[in-house]
Amino acid sequence: KAGVTQTPRYLIKTRGQQVTLSCSPISGHRSVSWYQQTPGQGLQFLFEYFSETQRNKGNFPGRFSGRQFSNSRSEMNVSTLELGDSALYLCASSSGTAKGNTIYFGEGSWLTVV
Amino acid sequence: AQKVTQAQTEISVVEKEDVTLDCVYETRDTTYYLFWYKQPPSGELVFLIRRNSFDEQNEISGRYSWNFQKSTSSFNFTITASQVVDSAVYFCALSEADNQGGKLIFGQGTELSVKP
Numbered sequence: 433k434a435g436v437t438q439t440p441r442y443l444i445k446t447r448g449q450q451v452t453l454s455c456s457p458i459s460g461h462r463s464v465s466w467y468q469q470t471p472g473q474g475l476q477f478l479f480e481y482f483s484e485t486q487r488n489k490g491n492f493p494g495r496f497s498g499r500q501f502s503n504s505r506s507e508m509n510v511s512t513l514e515l516g517d518s519a520l521y522l523c524a525s526s527s528g529t530a531k532g533n534t535i536y537f538g539e540g541s542w543l544t545v546v
Numbered sequence: 547a548q549k550v551t552q553a554q555t556e557i558s559v560v561e562k563e564d565v566t567l568d569c570v571y572e573t574r575d576t577t578y579y580l581f582w583y584k585q586p587p588s589g590e591l592v593f594l595i596r597r598n599s600f601d602e603q604n605e606i607s608g609r610y611s612w613n614f615q616k617s618t619s620s621f622n623f624t625i626t627a628s629q630v631v632d633s634a635v636y637f638c639a640l641s642e643a644d645n646q647g648g649k650l651i652f653g654q655g656t657e658l659s660v661k662p
Contacts, residue, residue: 480649
């Protein structure tokens, strides 16, 4: 069974640009969540999508947005990039249908903003 | 407030030593779930274990074992006879009762270095 797949793995962007990251969850999983990992702030929850609807949201500015498609694949977008957005962005999937589901993560997308 | 604390930022051991990674959590919920993940340099968070708050039995999986104590709000992880391949950052995480999705509260992680 394929795991969580994220693309691209590495990217470099310039301040002010926007970026879109993609995530394909484990087959059959309907919940996709996104996390930002930085050395200073650690792992922080961005948002979660379930059946194409945002079900949960962390404390990030509106520049961070996401969506989920009917096949459960998800994208997240960051607009007007800032240097502080440089981070590892991790996608996670779970069935999303029961409390305390096991949550599986992808390898992440390493974003550098210059 | 919900919080996970991993007080040990870095641990360094010599191969074959036993090592325990500490995790202390705070939650007002009576039902919750605890997780441990391993993050090698590649970046992926590898799932190790999930435990619900009603199951206080300790668990052993090969060289790995977990000690869950509700009385002290701790969920510690022990690696027996450590190996170089165990070198990674380890995260403890909390999922609360109403969470059916992917929202986890993570600790700051413990970087384990196992030297040959």
